[in-house]
Amino acid sequence: MAGDRITLGAAAIPEPDRDWLAAVERLPVDSVWQGGHVLPPGPTGEAVTRLALLTAWTERVRVGAAVLLLPLYQPVLVAKQLADLDSRSGGRVTVGVGVGGEFRHEFEAVGVPVGERGARTDEGMEILRKLWRGGPVGHHGRFHSFDGLELHPVRPPGKVAPAMRPGGPPLVVSGRKAPAMRRAARLGDGWMPYLVSPAAYARSVQAVQEEAHTIGRDLAGFEWMMYLYCSIRADGDRAREDVAGFLGSAYGDKPGAMLDRIAPAGTPEEVAARLQAYVDAGARHIVISPAAREDTLEIVRLAAEEVLPRLSVPAPVR
Template identity: 75%
Template sequence: MSGERITFGAAAIPEPDRDWLAAVERLPIDSVWQGGHVLPPSPTGEVITRLALMTAWTERVRVGTSILMLPLYQPVLVAKQLADLDSRSGGRLSVGVGVGGEFPKEYESVGVGLRDRGRRTDEAMRVLRALWKGGPVSHHGEFFGFDDVELRPVRPPGAEAHGMQPGGPPLLVSGRKAPAMRRAARLGDGWLPYLMSPDAYARTVRTIEEEAEAAGRDLAGFQWMMYLYCSVRRDGEQARDDVARFLGGAYGDKPREMLDRIAPSGTPEEVAGRLQRYVDAGVRHFVIAPAAHTGTLDVVRLAAEEVLPRLSVPDPVRVAP
């Protein structure tokens, strides 16, 4: 398992806000994240637009998509957009990708078949990598085709020592099912699942490692991440109420019993105990998504200042000589 340090990121919920981001950058937080549907049922932003705002409104932290529903986008266009944002941010982008599907009309409206979204995502990831590598690229696949094209990211004045990351931003695969795990093992730079218990996360680690071995791929440098809905409060009952109100509607008559397995809540000490189980399962970077309608900065602050210091990477298993 790569990485001997636990780090935290924060999801900018519900929308990126300049003052909120400035406050988060003063905390021991390594990254900030936002997603965004194309045609959501509520008036929320689109992921590339939100990403542009976050790169402009931050200076230190990495900035990521959680997630970009890649099959909805033409990959040559999104490769250019992400390359330019990465270059202008000084190489601070991370790109979480997934297939979505919960809003079928999004696919219908942009002319993409819902059943094709997995294969389309795999091909689009290969296109992004080829274009970000530099030089002329030709590609002829199931969904996309072009000959002898070259992507040239912008290089802002004074950015000679920075610019886009070599090979482009890391591609982090999101999801919960077997196809997403295979995609992470074969094409991804990391694994960024959500709504998953520690035991389930441990199973995904084993699956990804097995898939990577079968593909002959070395996972050195692979990023083991978790997008985690949670609430941390001085008052543990308030935190549990936060999560029940924020996520409980989707879980029927017994939300707290079910949510307790996938959305930690409580005091800093209680949440640290739950997150340590994820660390033991393999997580090395948490994206803290405040499961609360108010006071989200307080949730992130308590997580960063009082939960993170309580976490530790397990000692490696030593094999007797």
């Protein structure tokens, strides 16, 4: 398994906030994340807009979309948006890619059949990569066709050339099912599932590796990530109440035993033991998404200062 260190990310829940982000940048946190829907059922943000706020309101950390529902977007347009954000941020953007589908009306509203979301995501990722490589490129696929397009990322003030990384931002695939695992192995720069147990995470790692072997892909540099709903409190019972209140209704009133497998909650010592199981299963960058409605900064602080130091990469098997 690649990676000899464990890094921590944090989701900016419920919305990106300048003071919250400034506080997180003072912690041993490597990344901050936000996603979003186009037509969510409530007043929450959209992924590219939120990503723009993250890039504007941070200076040090990597910033990520968790996740961008790529099939809802025209890929040439979003390629330009993401390239500009990566350039203006000094190459700090990472794009978590998902297919969505839980809100069918979003797809109907933008004229995308929900049954095409997987195929459109694959083709969209290919188009992003082509445009980010630079130079005139063409594409003739099932959903999009063009010749001789050249994308020019914006130049940050004072820069002679764009600061976008060569090849553009990493594309990290999210999901929980076999098609997403195959997409990660074939097209992704990393794998970032969510709402899975450590055992399920281990199985997903194996599935990605097996698919990569089948197609002859070397996964050197591939990122093994985990997006983890979580609550950490000095009072472990309060943390468990956080998760039950935050996720129980949002994900179909899942019973406590199920939530306990997929959303760790408790004291720093209790949560560290649960996160170590994900590390043992292969995760190297864990994004903590505070599963609470208040004091989310405290959860991130405890994760960074009291949980992260307790985690260790397993010794390699000889």
